Amino acid sequence: MSASGNDADDDTLCPIAHSTGLVGDRWSILIVRELLLGQSRFQDLQAQTGATSQMLAARLKRLEADGLVERHPYSERPPRHEYRLTPKGRHLMPVILALRTWGEQWCKPQSEQPATRMFHRACGSELELDGKCPACGGLVAWTDMRGQPSEAYAEERARRAADFTDHRRAADAQTQPDR
Amino acid sequence: MSASGNDADDDTLCPIAHSTGLVGDRWSILIVRELLLGQSRFQDLQAQTGATSQMLAARLKRLEADGLVERHPYSERPPRHEYRLTPKGRHLMPVILALRTWGEQWCKPQSEQPATRMFHRACGSELELDGKCPACGGLVAWTDMRGQPSEAYAEERARRAADFTDHRRAADAQTQPDR
DNA sequence: AAGGTGGATCTGAAATTCATAGTGCCGCTC
């Protein structure tokens, strides 16, 4: 089921082994996170994930081969594309949400605000970390949620984008100091 | 927040980056899966995950350092222990369940039976892949579920355990052919 | 005492990942 070079995960019935065969590494997960957040350009993905360009290129290639990502041209001459999630990729949302919940509950200093607040589309109330709607009193499906990054998190992301172009400019200046 | 050597994931607000810092690799996820399934001994973990012994030892050490796993002696002289999930580790269940759902829906040949069937503890009905209870008509929290491996999957696991001890015996025989 | 078991650790080869540098293409400016 994996179009990439993965193996050893095709000869088992365990669906978790299959999943981790495709997205069982840090970079793939972070890339999917970014794509879900709406980023689509190489540069932005690189800035926000912190992956090296070749890691990113390699992972995107694999994600595309595995059918999670589609390359979508937004300019020919020079050939440029956006990367977008396919339905298969988009359905990783529950995995990302579960990682979010766990990270917020068990890996953060204290209960500072979640980086992204989630709301119930139907009634507008803010959801609990575990996905319960305090108004409707039940678990909400991921398709019925809407996320809103906190101000602090939005700022962090903006800074990362800025730092990235800065750093790049600096490197270029060093490479060609006086030509 | 990571007691292990991980870094680069502590200076962000993103909970997903934090999570993947601790469990963002294939082996850790498979190990957690096994522990959730009730395995606790080194050998069993090795057989079912397919990790090398040193990978397993290293990952268990890291998982322990990060507070996901507890080492629990069941024999001194020689020191032997079981590995058990802490509450922090057990709360990864939703992540594993999400990976399961995705794997069943998008990575398996067809709709063959799920490897593990899930049931609603309250009413006993079998849950949909997406976690809905057909009887109660809503999403069920992970704490209200119970899993039941299919026969085929149980057999696969038994075979893996058997193959592992066989393989080990074979290797030993080769190493010390006639002493 | 010989052999088996469970849980590791060591070693050297193979593969992956990293930092860093460069390339190709184009549009824009001057």
Next chain:
DNA sequence: GAGCGGCACTATGAATTTCAGATCCACCTT
């Protein structure tokens, strides 16, 4: 029309990780 700079990669060699396979150690069984 030459040069500059942005974007999306690719190339390279060093550093790190992972692997297969052997070895070790302390017991236990026979």
